[in-house]
Amino acid sequence: MELIIAMAVIGIATSLTAVFCISTTRSVKKAKIQNNAVYAVKDVHDFLFNWVSGFDSVEYDILSVQEDRITIKNTLTDDQYFAYYQDGTLVTQNLSGETSYDVSAVSTVKFARLNNAIKVTVEYDDKQTSFMIFKKTL
Secondary structure, three states: OHHHHHHHHHHHHHHHHHHHHHHHHHHHHHHHHHHHHHHHHHHHHHHHHHHHHOOOOOOEEEEEEEOOEEEEEEOOOOOEEEEEEEOOEEEEEEOOEEEEEEOOOOOEEEEEEEOOEEEEEEEEOOEEEEEEEEOOOO
């Protein structure tokens, strides 16, 4: 009888330990995915901020901001430069050529213009966040 009780207690303890390990593993995986997405949002911000900053002079104007594309124009030469998000990649064009940046941890990146700023909305893991990028020189 004591052996049966000892085996039952060991079985219950083993089951509880297994459940704890499985739930901890799932929590860690979920936290890792969320952490990667948060860093990807920061990367989107930094990448676009640096791109817009590269055009921060009176020679450049924000020509248009559409949901899927930002276009900046050189007011002296009429050259146009763009940034857009497509299939997990941010693509920008600047004076030195085209650059692609992988941000596959986010599901969408959308743009909107608000006066002298660009509002960037990033969706990830069924969540959404927005930030503003200002062009200092108007």
